[in-house]
Amino acid sequence: MQDTFSFSSTTISSTASGLILLYFLRKCWSSKPRPPLPPGPKGLPFIGNLLDFPRKQFVLTFLQWGEQYGPITWVMVPGRKFLIVNSYEAMRELLDKRGSNYINRPQSVMVTKLMKTDFTTVRLQGEARWRRHRKFLRPALSLNTVKQNYSDLFLAKASGYLQAILHKPDNFHHSLRRALGETISELTHGAIKHQDGTDYVTEHEENFAYSKRAAMGYLVDLFPLLRFIPSWFPGAKFRRDAQKWGQHGANLRKMMIEGVEQRMATNEGRPCYVSNMLEDLQKLESDTGEDIREDVQAVHDSGFSFYQGTSKILDQTATTLKNFLLAMSLYPDVQARAHKEIEQFFVEGRSPDFSSQDQMPYIRAIVLESLRWNPPVSFGVPHTAREDNFYNGYFIPKGTTVIANQWQVSRDPMIYDDPSTFNPDRFIDNPDILDPRDFVFGFGRRICPGNSLAYQLTWIFVVSILWGFEIQRPEGCPPLERDADRFDFGLIRYAGSHFLIRGRLADYETFSTPYPFPCTFIPRANITKGNAPSSV
Numbered sequence: 001m002q003d004t005f006s007f008s009s010t011t012i013s014s015t016a017s018g019l020i021l022l023y024f025l026r027k028c029w030s031s032k033p034r035p036p037l038p039p040g041p042k043g044l045p046f047i048g049n050l051l052d053f054p055r056k057q058f059v060l061t062f063l064q065w066g067e068q069y070g071p072i073t074w075v076m077v078p079g080r081k082f083l084i085v086n087s088y089e090a091m092r093e094l095l096d097k098r099g100s101n102y103i104n105r106p107q108s109v110m111v112t113k114l115m116k117t118d119f120t121t122v123r124l125q126g127e128a129r130w131r132r133h134r135k136f137l138r139p140a141l142s143l144n145t146v147k148q149n150y151s152d153l154f155l156a157k158a159s160g161y162l163q164a165i166l167h168k169p170d171n172f173h174h175s176l177r178r179a180l181g182e183t184i185s186e187l188t189h190g191a192i193k194h195q196d197g198t199d200y201v202t203e204h205e206e207n208f209a210y211s212k213r214a215a216m217g218y219l220v221d222l223f224p225l226l227r228f229i230p231s232w233f234p235g236a237k238f239r240r241d242a243q244k245w246g247q248h249g250a251n252l253r254k255m256m257i258e259g260v261e262q263r264m265a266t267n268e269g270r271p272c273y274v275s276n277m278l279e280d281l282q283k284l285e286s287d288t289g290e291d292i293r294e295d296v297q298a299v300h301d302s303g304f305s306f307y308q309g310t311s312k313i314l315d316q317t318a319t320t321l322k323n324f325l326l327a328m329s330l331y332p333d334v335q336a337r338a339h340k341e342i343e344q345f346f347v348e349g350r351s352p353d354f355s356s357q358d359q360m361p362y363i364r365a366i367v368l369e370s371l372r373w374n375p376p377v378s379f380g381v382p383h384t385a386r387e388d389n390f391y392n393g394y395f396i397p398k399g400t401t402v403i404a405n406q407w408q409v410s411r412d413p414m415i416y417d418d419p420s421t422f423n424p425d426r427f428i429d430n431p432d433i434l435d436p437r438d439f440v441f442g443f444g445r446r447i448c449p450g451n452s453l454a455y456q457l458t459w460i461f462v463v464s465i466l467w468g469f470e471i472q473r474p475e476g477c478p479p480l481e482r483d484a485d486r487f488d489f490g491l492i493r494y495a496g497s498h499f500l501i502r503g504r505l506a507d508y509e510t511f512s513t514p515y516p517f518p519c520t521f522i523p524r525a526n527i528t529k530g531n532a533p534s535s536v
């Protein structure tokens with residue numbers, strides 16, 4: 001008994017001294033100065049850098065910060081910490097090499113929670129549901145699948161666009177969105193209209209307008225507790241709007257899925273992403289008895305994500321093509337060379353197709369330059385840090401929103417000489433130059449799964465338009481020499497009034513597009529009204 005007691009007291013005293021030692025060691029360790037936060041503009045008490053955020057042309061301010069503070073800049077607003085990355089090397093290091101730490105997305109209360117868009121691929125956190133989406137998207141959007149399954153659809157839509165320009169040349173911006181919207185709708189859900197006549201493309205445009213408004217930045221994003229205010233409460237219009245806008249998306253999603261199911265039941269309509277995946281799953285279920293419910297949900301959600309959430313797919317591809325059209329009107333020499341290359345393959349009634357794609361280096365260079373000249377998602381889709389992290393001796397706390405300023409890469413003179421000039425030759429003269437697809441489609445595990453599709457679709461539109469038309473800038477239009485006169489850099493035009501912050505805290509999934517510009521389309525010998533390219 002005595003022995004036991006003395007043993008216990010020794011144990012207790014040594015445990016106690018051990019704990020005390022540990023306490024002091026920890027104290028010493030934790031009082032060791034933590035590396036500093038990255039440099040950045042000095043903020044104000046309470047509101048941090050809110051006033052440093054520009055109201056428009058965000059990337060240009062981000063670029064200035066890059067020049068002043070180096071590759072990474074730290075900024076804060078209430079409740080949010082941002083790391084703006086202004087160097088390709090740092091983007092690769094953080095988002096690619098340490099991709100598992102930067103796999104999440106920031107969650108906007110208004111768009112994600114109140115509008116209930118957290119099912120879309122782009123907004124999901126990097127967890128099981130998101131992995132399930134990517135599992136279906138990967139094979140469906142691979143280059144091989146795109147070439148085999150979607151080439152005819154792309155050709156038909158490009159041809160339809162030429163006819164639209166012939167008939168209503170002034171409407172070319174609108175008909176471009178229409179052609180791309182139809183392409184995506186047919187590709188994902190096999191139709192552009194519901195059985196009851198509802199036009200999916202028009203509905204998606206409406207839905208997109210709602211998302212854009214919601215993404216403008218609401219007070220509830222600064223003070224998330226506001227989301228618990230009942231929607232009937234005075235001043236809670238944001239809740240009623242979110243409900244209405246979210247419901248519009250939910251109804252549309254339901255309608256589009258029902259449309260696919262009806263067509264599958266009657267063997268009508270063209271095969272599409274959703275029907276192909278559902279057929280595979282149904283086969284799996286009947287062969288193995290596997291529970292496919294979560295997979296079916298992932299197909300429904302990822303199919304709709306082509307539009308919702310990532311509805312910018314349409315905008316991004318449209319922007320790339322608008323970049324191209326603007327460039328053709330500003331750089332006639334480039335256009336003349338492109339016409340020459342096309343004439344080697346597609347003349348005398350032979351309309352464009354993909355058969356000579358590999359033999360047309362100048363067209364490839366034009367497509368790449370259209371992506372680089374004005375990266376459509378000018379400062380990327382943000383990622384967030386899952387854990388504390390260090391870079392170049394700076395501390396990046398858990399939860400930081402990381403913004404990769406793609407515009408900076410596109411204008412880095414160390415990478416691209418004379419970067420504001422549209423110069424496809426840079427890709428021909430220097431085959432080792434950075435391929436813009438290595439940054440305009442994002443980074444790491446969240447990298448855009450649609451990059452091959454986007455490239456192929458852009459390519460056939462570019463060739464078809466050049467085959468059919470000569471593009472001119474109308475006489476008397478100003479020459480647009482500066483980037484700031486050409487591109488809006490993520491400016492969202494929204495006339496509605498906002499609380500304190502109008503646009504300063506806009507959701508950061510904005511994208512840059514050319515300001516509206518006029519073009520004259522002169523039909524070439526190849527094309528006449530009613531003469532659609534023969535291959536479609």
Ligand code: HEM
Nearest residue numbers: 121122313316317376377381441442443446447448450454
């Ligand atoms: C020129 C056209 C396009 C550009 C510039 C573009 C760019 C991007 C970028 C920058 C991201 C975010 C990547 C990141 O988080 O680092 C993204 C995400 C995404 N893109 Fe694209 N994209 C384009 C077209 C498309 C197309 C045609 C599709 C589908 C057919 C598509 C599907 C997606 C999806 C589903 C995501 C979300 C990925 C995720 O969060 O896991 N994109 N895109």
